[in-house]
Amino acid sequence: MRQVVILGAGTAGTIMANRIARQNRAAMAAGDLAITVVDQDGKHLYQPGLLFVPFGVYRPEDIVKPRRPQLPRQVRFLVSQIDRVEPDGNQVLLTDGTALPYDVLVVATGTRIAPEETEGLTGTGWRKTAFDFYTLEGASALAEALAHWEGGKLVINVVDMPIKCPVAPLEFAFLADWYFTERGIRDQVDISYVTPLPGAFTKPAASSTLGYLLTNKGITLHTEFNAGEVDGTAGRLVSWDEREVPYDLLVSIPLHMGSAFVGRSPGLGDDLDFVLTDPATLQAKVKDNIFALGDATNVPTSKAGSVAHFQAEVLSENIQAYLEHRPLPERSDGHANCFIETGFGKGLLIDFNYEVEPLPGRFPLPKLGPLPLLKESRINHWGKMAFRWIYWNMLLPGRDLPLVTANLDMRGKDLPASHAA
Amino acid sequence: MTTTTIAGKDLIVDGEGFLQQPDQWSRDVAEAMAADLGLSLNERHWLVIDYMRNTYLETGQAPTIRSLGKQSGVPVKELYQLFPKGPAKLAAKLAGIPKPHGCI
Numbered sequence: 438m439r440q441v442v443i444l445g446a447g448t449a450g451t452i453m454a455n456r457i458a459r460q461n462r463a464a465m466a467a468g469d470l471a472i473t474v475v476d477q478d479g480k481h482l483y484q485p486g487l488l489f490v491p492f493g494v495y496r497p498e499d500i501v502k503p504r505r506p507q508l509p510r511q512v513r514f515l516v517s518q519i520d521r522v523e524p525d526g527n528q529v530l531l532t533d534g535t536a537l538p539y540d541v542l543v544v545a546t547g548t549r550i551a552p553e554e555t556e557g558l559t560g561t562g563w564r565k566t567a568f569d570f571y572t573l574e575g576a577s578a579l580a581e582a583l584a585h586w587e588g589g590k591l592v593i594n595v596v597d598m599p600i601k602c603p604v605a606p607l608e609f610a611f612l613a614d615w616y617f618t619e620r621g622i623r624d625q626v627d628i629s630y631v632t633p634l635p636g637a638f639t640k641p642a643a644s645s646t647l648g649y650l651l652t653n654k655g656i657t658l659h660t661e662f663n664a665g666e667v668d669g670t671a672g673r674l675v676s677w678d679e680r681e682v683p684y685d686l687l688v689s690i691p692l693h694m695g696s697a698f699v700g701r702s703p704g705l706g707d708d709l710d711f712v713l714t715d716p717a718t719l720q721a722k723v724k725d726n727i728f729a730l731g732d733a734t735n736v737p738t739s740k741a742g743s744v745a746h747f748q749a750e751v752l753s754e755n756i757q758a759y760l761e762h763r764p765l766p767e768r769s770d771g772h773a774n775c776f777i778e779t780g781f782g783k784g785l786l787i788d789f790n791y792e793v794e795p796l797p798g799r800f801p802l803p804k805l806g807p808l809p810l811l812k813e814s815r816i817n818h819w820g821k822m823a824f825r826w827i828y829w830n831m832l833l834p835g836r837d838l839p840l841v842t843a844n845l846d847m848r849g850k851d852l853p854a855s856h857a858a
Numbered sequence: 859m860t861t862t863t864i865a866g867k868d869l870i871v872d873g874e875g876f877l878q879q880p881d882q883w884s885r886d887v888a889e890a891m892a893a894d895l896g897l898s899l900n901e902r903h904w905l906v907i908d909y910m911r912n913t914y915l916e917t918g919q920a921p922t923i924r925s926l927g928k929q930s931g932v933p934v935k936e937l938y939q940l941f942p943k944g945p946a947k948l949a950a951k952l953a954g955i956p957k958p959h960g961c962i
Contacts, residue, residue, distance in 0.1 A: 597923075597924075663923075677938040678938045678939075
């Protein structure tokens, strides 16, 4: 019997388990193929919801469900820590000593924040005056702090790239502007956005089109700031080249790393424990029967749920081909599609890939939309809020979303003059 | 991709001046590029540049700022003093290797 092992039961791993199980229903029923899914815990977090927890829009219990019901009944689900992968031995070792042999391995263990990598960040003031919102604990602690905050200097700092959902820190800044306006203390709050990049957005086209948002909302931008130290006692964020930004309340987006077992697995990852992955086929560089997708890879696209979903459509076809000894047919283009919440009930939508930057236009239907691209609108905000239902009921089960293609669709995009020729 | 002349040699570079063919590099090229940026290279610079170049030639990947800090023998803070603003990017340029993917 052939064994497919999937490490991680988050967005990417769950979609993969559902798609592979559906494609191989007969083989599984006949006992020719088995799927095992491993995760370190049994709770599936709707990660896009973390952004809304600090502002009381969602409560923590609104964005967590058990993992098991999201997976197909016929797969085996194990809750365990992973020790390492042995690519040469074609097996995964769990920390309790269990060995899981595999014919095909899918690494979908995502990324984690590593606040301990920034000096002082987890010291004095951690989760009292300095917070993250990329974990449920961090977002919940921040909700409590914001609800009682009387105002002062709010600093949002991205420590290093790459990060998960690269627009989330900006959305946080936009929502903070809205939240303190609603509370009637916006004039008491000074909001700064501090980034290591040359602009607020990771993509230059978006930075130039959307830069006005920060100005209009009165958010101060500090660029090319590489945070080296957090001084929680004095409330100072200090860069490696000794620039300082004072804060009363720091919202840090700490360094991101892959799962620690990747670093313990020979040849699997890079120096941040992201899996070295072919950007087109999603095959790991280390061995032809290992594949990776979602936030766990080192491919040069955004770490985002939409990317994991589009990659899963490609990768499930490639794995099917691999199981049937055919050449890998599909190519991922790094397609990402992200709603950006801008506050006051409005949102933006961006659609891009490895090569094509976000462009204006309409999505998913050319001209009709209904969602406008790269432009603020109320319908994009409602799209973002409706997405939670779509996530649990359509995305995780691995169904193709109507009208939305795995690779970027250039129809409906308004090309700049330089591209149009 | 354009061709430029540095230290008397015709070199292929990208729009930001990163060499596209690491074998066109020499220590003279690095010195000339550094001088152009107002930097005079000392032994600490060379420690980093050599580490950067060797890692790239061995693995095909430029090390990140964090692994430079941990493994090159030069702490991160000093890296920022030696190579102002973006040490990983600047050291890669002087080491004659393509622009690191991390610098997006």
